[in-house]
Amino acid sequence: xxxxxxxxxxxxxxxxxxxxxxxxxxxxxxxxxxxxxxxxxxxxxxxxxxxxxxxxxxxxxxxxxxxxxxxxxxxxxxxxxxxxxxxxxxxxxxxxxxxxxxxxxxxxxxxxxxxxxxxxxxxxxxxxxxxxxxxxxxxxxxxxxxxxxxxxxxxxxxxxxxxxxxxxxxxxxxx
Amino acid sequence: xxxxxxxxxxxxxxxxxxxxxxxxxxxxxxxxxxxxxxxxxxxxxxxxxxxxxxxxxxxxxxxxxxxxxxxxxxxxxxxxxxxxxxxxxxxxxxxxxxxxxxxxxxxxxxxxxxxxxxxxxxxxxxxxxxxxxxxxxxxxxxxxxxxxxxxxxxxxxxxxxxxxxxxxxxxxxxxxxxxxxxxxxxxxxxxxxxxxxxxxxxxxxxxxxxxxxxxxxxxxxxxxxxxxxxxxxxxxxxxxxxxxxxxxxxxxxxxxxxxxxxxxxxxxxxxxxxxxxxxxxxxxxxxxxxxxxxxxxxxxxxxxxxxxxxxxxxxxxxxxxxxxxxxxxxxxxxxxxxxxxxxxxxxxxxxxxxxxxxxxxxxxxxxxxxxxxxxxxxxxxxxxxxxxxxxxxxxxxxxxxxxxxxxxxxxxxxxxxxxxxxxxxxxxxxxxxxxxxxxxxxxxxxxxxxxxxxxxxxxxxxxxxxxxxxxxxxxxxxxxxxxxxxxxxxxxxxxxxxxxxxxxxxxxxxxxxxxxxxxxxxxxxxxxxxxxxxxxxxxxxxxxxxxxxxxxxxxxxxxxxxxxxxxxxxxxxxxxxxxxxxxxxxxxxxxxxxxxxxxxxxxxxxxxxxxxxxxxxxxxxxxxxxxxxxxxxxxxxxxxxxxxxxxxxxxxxxxxxxxxxxxxxxxxxxxxxxxxxxxxxxxxxxxxxxxxxxxxxxxxxxxxxxxxxxxxxxxxxxxxxxxxxxxxxxxxxxxxxxxxxxxxxxxxxxx
Ligand code: FES
Ligand code: FES
Numbered sequence: 001x002x003x004x005x006x007x008x009x010x011x012x013x014x015x016x017x018x019x020x021x022x023x024x025x026x027x028x029x030x031x032x033x034x035x036x037x038x039x040x041x042x043x044x045x046x047x048x049x050x051x052x053x054x055x056x057x058x059x060x061x062x063x064x065x066x067x068x069x070x071x072x073x074x075x076x077x078x079x080x081x082x083x084x085x086x087x088x089x090x091x092x093x094x095x096x097x098x099x100x101x102x103x104x105x106x107x108x109x110x111x112x113x114x115x116x117x118x119x120x121x122x123x124x125x126x127x128x129x130x131x132x133x134x135x136x137x138x139x140x141x142x143x144x145x146x147x148x149x150x151x152x153x154x155x156x157x158x159x160x161x162x163x164x165x166x167x168x169x170x171x172x173x174x175x
Numbered sequence: 176x177x178x179x180x181x182x183x184x185x186x187x188x189x190x191x192x193x194x195x196x197x198x199x200x201x202x203x204x205x206x207x208x209x210x211x212x213x214x215x216x217x218x219x220x221x222x223x224x225x226x227x228x229x230x231x232x233x234x235x236x237x238x239x240x241x242x243x244x245x246x247x248x249x250x251x252x253x254x255x256x257x258x259x260x261x262x263x264x265x266x267x268x269x270x271x272x273x274x275x276x277x278x279x280x281x282x283x284x285x286x287x288x289x290x291x292x293x294x295x296x297x298x299x300x301x302x303x304x305x306x307x308x309x310x311x312x313x314x315x316x317x318x319x320x321x322x323x324x325x326x327x328x329x330x331x332x333x334x335x336x337x338x339x340x341x342x343x344x345x346x347x348x349x350x351x352x353x354x355x356x357x358x359x360x361x362x363x364x365x366x367x368x369x370x371x372x373x374x375x376x377x378x379x380x381x382x383x384x385x386x387x388x389x390x391x392x393x394x395x396x397x398x399x400x401x402x403x404x405x406x407x408x409x410x411x412x413x414x415x416x417x418x419x420x421x422x423x424x425x426x427x428x429x430x431x432x433x434x435x436x437x438x439x440x441x442x443x444x445x446x447x448x449x450x451x452x453x454x455x456x457x458x459x460x461x462x463x464x465x466x467x468x469x470x471x472x473x474x475x476x477x478x479x480x481x482x483x484x485x486x487x488x489x490x491x492x493x494x495x496x497x498x499x500x501x502x503x504x505x506x507x508x509x510x511x512x513x514x515x516x517x518x519x520x521x522x523x524x525x526x527x528x529x530x531x532x533x534x535x536x537x538x539x540x541x542x543x544x545x546x547x548x549x550x551x552x553x554x555x556x557x558x559x560x561x562x563x564x565x566x567x568x569x570x571x572x573x574x575x576x577x578x579x580x581x582x583x584x585x586x587x588x589x590x591x592x593x594x595x596x597x598x599x600x601x602x603x604x605x606x607x608x609x610x611x612x613x614x615x616x617x618x619x620x621x622x623x624x625x626x627x628x629x630x631x632x633x634x635x636x637x638x639x640x641x642x643x644x645x646x647x648x649x650x651x652x653x654x655x656x657x658x659x660x661x662x663x664x665x666x667x668x669x670x671x672x673x674x675x676x677x678x679x680x681x682x683x684x685x686x687x688x689x690x691x692x693x694x695x696x697x698x699x700x701x702x703x704x705x706x707x708x709x710x711x712x713x714x715x716x717x718x719x720x721x722x723x724x725x726x727x728x729x730x731x732x733x734x735x736x737x738x739x740x741x742x743x744x745x746x747x748x749x750x751x752x753x754x755x756x757x758x759x760x761x762x763x764x765x766x767x768x769x770x771x772x773x774x775x776x777x778x779x780x781x782x783x784x785x786x787x788x789x790x791x792x793x794x795x796x797x798x799x800x801x802x803x804x805x806x807x808x809x810x811x812x813x814x815x816x817x818x819x820x821x822x823x824x825x826x827x828x829x830x831x832x833x834x835x836x837x838x839x840x841x842x843x844x845x846x847x848x849x850x851x852x853x854x855x856x857x858x859x860x861x862x863x864x865x866x867x868x869x870x871x872x873x874x875x876x877x878x879x880x881x882x883x884x885x886x887x888x889x890x891x892x893x894x895x896x897x898x899x900x901x902x903x904x905x906x907x908x909x910x911x912x913x914x915x916x917x918x919x920x921x922x923x924x925x926x
Contacts (some may be wrong), residue, residue, distance in 0.1 A: 014303060015237035018296075037400060039295045048294060054199015058368045058453040063853035066368055094199035103197065111193035114821045117647030119196030120368040120418030123844035149860040150883070152421050152853060154368045156648050156828025157821060158864040 023087040027052070028096025038084045043067045043078040046093060054094035054123045057151070065151030067074060068124040068131070069093050075131025077150075094123035097130070105171065106130060109164035117155035125151045129165045133172060177279040183660030184882070187243035187817035191666060192416075192651045201416040204388040205372035205448045206366070212374070214716035215437050215447035216297040217430070218287040218304045220279050220454060222571035223846025224313035224521045227277040227286060227306055234303040235289055240296035243441050244304065244545055246287040250274045251439045252404070260400045262426045263683050266330040266524060268492030271401075273432040279308065280491055281523045282315075282923035283456030288433045290441060292791075312522040313846040317462040317487050321516040324485045327493040327517060337482070337503060338569050340512030343468075346479035350470025352550045358467060358539035358914040361838035362487065363460040364848075365528050369418020371457075372448040373434035382409040382818040383438060387431055390424040390644050391416050396676040398427045420646040422527040422828070423458040425685050442464040455851035458526035459839060461517075463535045463887050465498060467543040470730055475551035475561050478509035479670065479758060484536065488517040490525040498536035500569060502544075504779070506535070507564035512791025521846055529683065529829055530889035532617050534896075538833070541614035541897030543913060545904065553596060556587055558611050567779035571690075575774070576876035579783035580810035585872050586807030587613075590787035599908035607791040607800075610906025616784035616894035620885035621688040622767055622810065626679035629658065629704045630760035632725065635663055635733060635748040635877050639700065640672040643681035643693040647825075648888055649818030654812055657694045657882070663730030663745070679762055690887055692815055695881035703761030705730060708747060710883035711754035719745055765881055780879045782810040782890040792906045797921040800865065801831050802901055807870040811885035816871065819887050821868045826891020830922035832859045833892070834899035838915050 004066050016053060020035040027050065036045060046069070062080040069078045070092040085096070097104040098156030106126050109115070116122040122126040128151045140146050145158070153161065183186055195201040204287030222456065223555060228615050232244045253272065256259070258272040262559055273285050287304055290295030314320055330336075364897040374386040383405065389395045392412040417424065434447040449456075463486045470479035480884045482499030528534070548558035560583060566573050587593070594613045602609040627641040647649050654671040656665065671676060673693075681693060709725045720737065722730060729738045751759070767775065789803035813819045836857035842848040850856045866869025876883050896914055904910050909924040 007237070011234070011303070014234050015239065017239045030895075036911060037295060039299070044294055047206070051208055052199070056203075056369070058204075058370070058449075059853050061451065061852060061854070064449070066367065094197075098198055103194070106255065107197040110197050111189050112188060112194075114817050116190075116196055117649070117818075117825055118368065118417060118419040118822055119192070119201055119647070120203065122196050123264060124200045145861045147883070148323060149862040152364055152368065154421075154829075154858060155821075156825035156859070156864075158828060158859070159824060159867050160821065160860045162487075 006102045016143055023084055023086050025086060026090040028092060038082060040083050041079055042083045043080045044085040045077060050096050052093050053093060056120055056123055059123065065128060066121050066124040068128045068151060070127055073134050094126060098137055099115040105168045106164065107159050109167045109172050113164040114162045115160040116157050121151060125153065125161055133169060138169060144169065180540045180581050182656060182666050183657055184814050186388055186656065187244060187815060188652065188666060190649060190652050191655045192645070195460050195559060199652040203388045203416050204374060205370050205446060207386045208375050209374055209376045209444040211445055213290040213292065213441060214294040214297045215288045215290050215445050216301040217285045217433060217447065217449065217453060217698055218289065218301050219453060220282060220284040220286050222308045222310050223282040223315060225279050225308050225310040227279065228309050229307040230287065231305040231467065231573060235300040236279045238296055238300040238303065239299045240292040241289060242292065243290045243439050244287055245274060245290065245440055246275050248438050254402045254404065257500060260398070262398050263798060264426055266331055266492045266494055267327060270522065271429065271491065272314065273429045274436060275281055279817055281489065283453060285429050285433055288437050288447060290445065291900045293459040302923065303431065315520045315522050315846050316843040316888060317518065317520065320487065320520040321464070321485060323545040324518040325517040326515065327495065331495040335497050335500055337499050337513030337515065339512035343479045343512040345568050346510035347468050347470040347481060350478050350581060351473045353469040353546065353548050353809050354469040354543060354550060356543060356546065356912055358465045358542060360463045360535050360539060361655060361702055361915060362462040363528060363833065363837045363855060364839050365421040365423035366454060366457055366856065367421055367423055369417030369450060370454055371428045371430045372451045373431045374445065374446040374504040375434045377438045377444045378444060384411045385431065385435065386413050387388055388417060388424055389427060390417065390420045390646055390685055392644065392674060392676040393642050393680060394839040396682045397434055403439065406525035413677040414644055417644055417646040421529045422531065422685060424646070425527055425683055427726060428457055451853060452473055452851045455839065455848045457523045460528035461488065461494065461496065461525035465536065465539045467540060469543055469547050471547055471551055473551065475548065475558050477506055478510060480506060480508045480511040482513040482540070484517045484806065485518050487525050490519045492524040494525045496532035496535065501533055501537035501617055502540035503569040505564060505565045506562045507568050507614060508562070509571065528828065530618055530893045533893045534833070537617050537893050538897045541894050544898050545612065545901040546910065556583060556592060559583065559615060570779060572777065572779040574779045574781060576811065576874050576878040577783060578872050578874040579785065581872040581874045582783060582785040582807040582809045585870055586785040586787050586805050589868060589870060592787060592804040599905055604791060607793055607905040610790045610792065610902040610904065612788050612898045612901030614786050614897035614901060616890050618890045618893055620780040620782050620879050622880045623682045623688045623692045623694040624765040624766040625681045627693060627694040627700045628679050629700035629761060630698065630758050631704050631747065632752065632758045633751045634866060635751070637662060638670045638672060639677045639697050640747060641681050641693045641696055642676055642678040643673050643689055644684040645673055646684055647820065648684065648689055649815060650693060652818055653690045653694050654697045655813050657697045658701050661698050661730065662705060663732055663734065673806060687778040691880040691882060691884040691886050692765060694814060694884060696763060698704055698882065699763035699765050700761050703763050704759055707759045707761065708735060708750050711907045712750045715745060715753050716752065738882055767805060782808065782885045784808045784890050784894060786894045786898040788902045790899060790902040790906055792903065794907065798917045799835060799903060799916065800873065802865045804867045805870065806891060807872055808886055809872045809888055810890060811874050811876045811879055812883035814884060819871065820869045822887040823891035824867055825893050827867050828859050828864055828888065830892040830895025831863065833914055834896035835915050
């Protein structure tokens with residue numbers, strides 16, 4: 001069998017220090033002025049730099065939805081966006097959903113319907129559900145099932161997740 | 176007296192850890208803040224077999240922020256003997272030791288860890304580590320590996336060899352109806368949502384705290400101590416929240432080894448998190464081929480059952496499962512037998528994944544049963560009752576309880592089975608074919624020695640604790656409910672602690688024994704606290720309990736009272752006050768004891784289920800939808816119907832994945848898994864799941880475990896994929912014997 005060599009020429013920029021870029025984000029209502037390296041994703045910024053670990057990493061590749069947050073009310077995979085690109089944006093994470101001690105209706109509905117087991121996909125599911133409600137497209141169970149399919153749940157809590165989202169969706173004033 | 180809501184055993188309360196989980200406050204292994212921590216990124220082997228001849232780290236080390244690169248060349252010393260790396264599962268063979276030497280045993284094997292001050296720098300530098308390998312011939316093709324199949328001399332201690340009864344060969348040859356087919360299950364990967372991660376906190380005084388993704392904190396503690404030169408008391412392992420396991424966290428995974436080695440090397444705190452791709456480089460459900468021979472009379476009565484199965488393992492360990500025994504245990508047949516072997520390939524060792532053995536063996540067998548029912552022209556549900564066995568037919572032992580008949584009956588009623596027309600392709604809905612299928616599930620009801628403590632404070636707050644894990648199984652809630660039930664307290668008066676090696680001894684969480692075992696231990700500890708309270712109550716003014724014995728009192732609504740009395744009794748806080756103690760505590764161990772051990776030899780203990788499935792098939796596209804599932808489960812006493820139902824739902828969803836989606840493909844040329852991410856390895860998404868109904872049939876069983884609980888973590892998956900396969904046959908007339916049933920396999924049968 002042959003010898004397998006990974007030949008990788010030293011990239012010229014490898015040893016160059018990374019410059020940081022100043023950005024301003026409104027995270028869960030508070031304004032944060034940050035110095036961010038351009039290669040940092042929004043997900044890693046939230047988890048590693050801002051200690052908002054409620055936002056989860058399940059794949060880092062936009063395939064699971066665990067990292068879903070709301071940017072200016074729209075749901076996005078925070079692993080797929082660089083933090084610097086979001087300069088000036090308002091970001092809501094799971095930590096910003098409740099109002100003081102009062103849970104957000106989706107949070108309460110998830111507990112009531114036991115819409116999780118291990119809880120690891122849950123913050124992403126809840127943020128995604130809020131994004132779905134904001135979009136105003138879903139009216140039926142089938143819509144919810146389809147439009148929540150970007151959020152995997154390996155524990156298989158789907159039927160309960162759909163029940164919880166339907167509860168809140170139906171309680172929403174008609175648009 | 177407070178008018179409290181009932182919260183004890185049997186009540187569908189919401190998960191007590193729900194608030195932490197929905198607010199993002201629950202912290203998982205990679206989420207603990209540890210000062211001055213290094214981020215470790217794993218470099219994976221590009222070859223499947225051979226050795227490392229050179230590592231060029233220059234480029235990687237020149238990246239600003241890189242502190243160290245760890246490989247076999249510079250790792251700190253570790254224990255010499257293989258036995259030092261044995262974990263609780265004790266798989267026969269040589270356990271994998273990360274960065275041990277230059278040998279490559281499988282593709283994706285960790286070969287280096289790059290440690291940086293930021294995750295981004297470490298990730299970039301990891302991409303610059305250049306490794307030269309000497310490659311050797313390898314094989315990860317299961318079909319090819321079958322040429323080397325064998326029965327290991329040293330068996331895994333959970334393995335049960337098939338016990339032959341009668342003369343299965345002879346009876347098969349003489350049978351009026353014969354079936355002889357090959358069944359197959361693809362390799363599957365557990366893929367819990369949380370990737371395996373370890374955060375090692377280096378305290379600097381010889382102690383470490385390891386926040387680890389594991390199903391057993393004390394197993395990891397013992398493993399780190401024996402393998403990596405720590406004294407056990409200096410290692411604390413915490414797994415308060417675990418983002419799913421399904422068996423992938425039963426054994427310490429290699430990220431734990433890497434994080435501990437890196438912390439030792441740098442004398443700093445280190446976090447190592449696998450990537451999703453790296454989640455495909457360790458535990459997986461073995462691939463299986465299963466040849467089934469069935470003989471029956473024209474009435475459908477089995478005369479012979481024979482199975483011959485092989486599952487995949489690695490070249491360095493012999494993982495074994497019980498495959499052929501399930502059908503032999505579940506069905507009455509005068510003649511039955513089986514054979515089992517493992518086939519080694521150049522991968523990581525296969526592992527227990529949700530209902531290991533049964534999810535494969537029982538499921539594939541249930542497809543064969545369906546085929547025989549059609550041969551006998553008997554309704555598939557009726558066929559199963561014709562061959563019903565009141566006893567464990569292989570071990571010839573009565574069950575502590577078996578309400579499978581009731582599960583068949585109640586499941587069929589809820590599903591509407593009587594409206595089924597028997598002929599394949601006879602039911603339609605618009606342009607879709609409709610199929611209804613049934614299958615049986617079976618799993619072990621296990622119990623494992625477990626300790627727990629209970630501590631009642633002067634203010635009436637109770638803390639119960641046990642080193643068990645809650646991997647989504649609802650253990651926090653079960654412990655809380657059992658405590659509430661035993662001492663008559665409300666949920667808000669109780670804190671349950673688990674997931675910490677410092678707590679009272681518990682085994683790794685798996686095999687569905689968690690609720691039965693930790694529940695029993697909590698009950699004993701709370702009863703012991705109750706007895707101490709009763710003693711303390713003797714000192715109360717006016718001696719309200721007089722000559723009563725402990726058996727004469729009960730705990731209700733935060734009070735101790737005489738049984739049957741209308742008087743509310745005395746608040747526990749009053750008793751605490753008069754005792755003068757700040758707290759009353761007790762630690763107890765639940766074990767099966769002598770009588771339990773005798774009962775275990777004399778009786779079989781199992782959970783059973785009847786799974787009914789409706790599929791709709793678009794024949795133009797061969798797209799299959801599982802539109803309805805009813806799973807009727809007989810699992811003894813249910814502590815919490817709400818979380819119990821979720822366990823079954825989860826099992827059913829994974830069973831649907833097994834039936835239609837999940838398959839890890841081997842790139843036999845490169846010797847690695849091809850579809851190693853969530854985009855290419857399909858797990859069911861929300862849109863794949865329609866209606867699932869879960870029924871628990873009444874099955875009182877005081878004998879099976881102290882609480883009468885049988886456990887629910889696995890039974891939901893067993894048989895589900897068979898019910899789907901059988902429904903697809905009923906819809907289309909196409910019999911697919913290899914799971915998952917993907918579109919291409921249905922297309923193939925069209926020709
Ligand atoms: S972590 Fe972003 S989609 Fe999976
Ligand atoms: S609750 Fe565990 S992955 Fe969804």
